[in-house]
Amino acid sequence: MNFDSYTDQGVEAAAELVNQLTPGFDRGKPRPLPFEPDGREQLAAQAEAEIWGVGSEMSVQDAEAFFALASRLRTVFEAAAADDSDLAATTVNTLLQDYHAAPQLARHDGETWHLHFQSQEKEAGRARARGATCATALAIVIGSHGLRRMGICQAERCDRVYIDTSRNGSRHFCSASCLSRQKVAAFRARRSRAALSGLTVADQSARDLPSGRG
Incomplete structure (x- = not known):
């Protein structure tokens, strides 16, 4: 807008x-x-x-x-x-x-x-x-x-x-650079958690998603 x-x-x-x-x-x-x-x-x-x-x-x-x-x-x-x-x-x-x-x-x-x-x-x-x-x-x-x-x-x-x-008022970052940095940081965090739990990154990503149950 x-x-x-x-x-x-x-x-x-x-x-x-x-x-x-x-x-x-x-x-x-x-x-x-x-x-x-x-x-x-x-x-x-x-x-x-x-x-x-x-x-x-x-x-x-x-x-x-x-x-x-x-x-x-x-x-x-x-x-x-x-x-x-x-x-x-x-x-x-x-x-x-x-x-x-x-x-x-x-x-x-x-x-x-x-x-x-x-x-x-x-x-x-x-x-x-x-x-x-x-x-x-x-x-x-x-x-x-x-x-x-x-x-x-x-x-x-x-x-x-x-x-x-x-x-839609969805912006949370000052620049595309920071958005990219945050995505990379989130991926690395998931990869680290996956390594500790023995899961693939995709499985860890699915586990990190909200369950949708109240």
Whole structure:
């Protein structure tokens, strides 16, 4: 499924910002963040350019504002993964207030009137404008679809987040790579259990299936 196009862009941007600018594990490998100001400025500028298609060199203040935004957005995804709708909603409401979300119609660069989620004033600040877009998009998704379309990757040694746009809401991993890793891990676990019990892997797989009896 798809949300409307502008909401799609906002929620996907929120997930990407979390995945690029928060520490943890990424597809089985540690994902530390740089400590040096130059490294943090470069990473934040790279994230903005990759996510929004625009960007330039950043000041230390702008970079730290992006890292702070990513950390706060992660809280929303963690709340969704824990099925904590109250925490998700209150966090998004605070983000909407703190980042001065102001949905409005705008026209620029020869385009027709279209919706923006943030002030078009240049002095609004880069992170504030991005935060307003992400927060408003998340508010729309949570308000319309609840928490079931957001989550944290369930693969081992990965805590990257995702937005589920599958038709039946069946996504549980941040990427095809993590889905494949998890399938391999599950197969190896079945093979190990089969070896201990003297069964074939197929027989062990059948034994692992729910019996269907209440």
